Amino acid sequence: MSGYQFIHIEAYSRVPSRKNKRQSSKGMLKELMRSPEACPHVSFIKQPRSVYGEDPWKVLKFAENQADIDNLNRKFRKDGLMLVAGVASYPARTDEISFDNKDLQKWLNLTIDFLSKKYGDQLKSVIVHSDEPFWHCHFILV
Numbered sequence: 001m002s003g004y005q006f007i008h009i010e011a012y013s014r015v016p017s018r019k020n021k022r023q024s025s026k027g028m029l030k031e032l033m034r035s036p037e038a039c040p041h042v043s044f045i046k047q048p049r050s051v052y053g054e055d056p057w058k059v060l061k062f063a064e065n066q067a068d069i070d071n072l073n074r075k076f077r078k079d080g081l082m083l084v085a086g087v088a089s090y091p092a093r094t095d096e097i098s099f100d101n102k103d104l105q106k107w108l109n110l111t112i113d114f115l116s117k118k119y120g121d122q123l124k125s126v127i128v129h130s131d132e133p134f135w136h137c138h139f140i141l142v
Contacts, residue, residue, distance in 0.1 A: 006088065006089040007086055007087070007088045007089075008086055008087050009084060009085070009086035010022070010028075010084070010085060010086070011081040011083070011084050012024060012025035012028050012081065012082070012083045012084070012085060013025065013077075013078065013079045013080055013081050013082060014026075014064070014067070014078045014079070014080075014082065015078050015079055017079070018079075025060055025063065025082065025083045025085075026060065028085055029056050029057065029060055032048065032056060032085070032127060032138050032140075033048060033056055033057070033127075034046070034047065034048055034129075034131070041132075042131050042132060043131075044131060045131055046129075046130050046131035048127045048128060048129050048138075049099065049127065049128040049130070050125070050126075050127055051108060051112070051126050051127070051128055051137065052112050052123075052125065052126035052139075053123065053124050053125040053126060053140075054124050054125050055125070056125050056127060056140055059083075059124040059125050059140050059142060060083065062124070062142055063082045063083040063142045064082065066082065066142060067080065067082040082142075083140065083141070083142055084122075084140070084141040084142075085138060085139065085140050085141070086138070086139050086141075087136050087137070087138050087139075088111050088115075088136060088137050088139070089134055089135070089136040090104060090107050090134065090135040090136060090137075091134065092104065092134065092135055093133055093134055093135075094130045094131070094132065094133060094134065094135055095133075097135075099128070099130060104135055108126075108128065108137065111126075111137060112126055115139055119141050122141045122142060123139060123140075123141055124140050124141065124142050125139065125140040126138070126139045126140075127139075
C-alpha cells in the first residue's frame, strides 16, 4: 500500500460554537449519517457503511448522558465538549476502486486497529463514506 495517512480530529458540544465556527455534535452526526440538509457539498448521497461499533445516534445519546453526570453536582455547560470525532482519509478515489478492494479493506482494518489501540473503549463507532472523491472513514470517541 502506498500513499499517505491523513487523520483529522475535532471535539463537539451540544450547541454550535458562539461564532458558528464549530457545529454541534448533532449537526456533525447529521453530516456523518448523510442527512440531505446537512450535506450540500455532496452531489449524490450514498448510504454510509458502518464498519465498527455502535450506531452513531446511540453514541450521541450515550455522550449526552455522560455529559449529564457530574460528581460535583454541577450542571454541565451546553457548550462543554462532550464528543470527539475524526476522519481518516485513504489515498484512492471512490470511482477507481470498490469497497471490496483488498488494499482498502486492509487500510480500514489497520486504521480501526490503530484507533482501538490508541483510544481503547473510547472508540465507539467507525463509518465509511463512498460519496466523495476519496475513500474516508469517520470515527467517534466518547
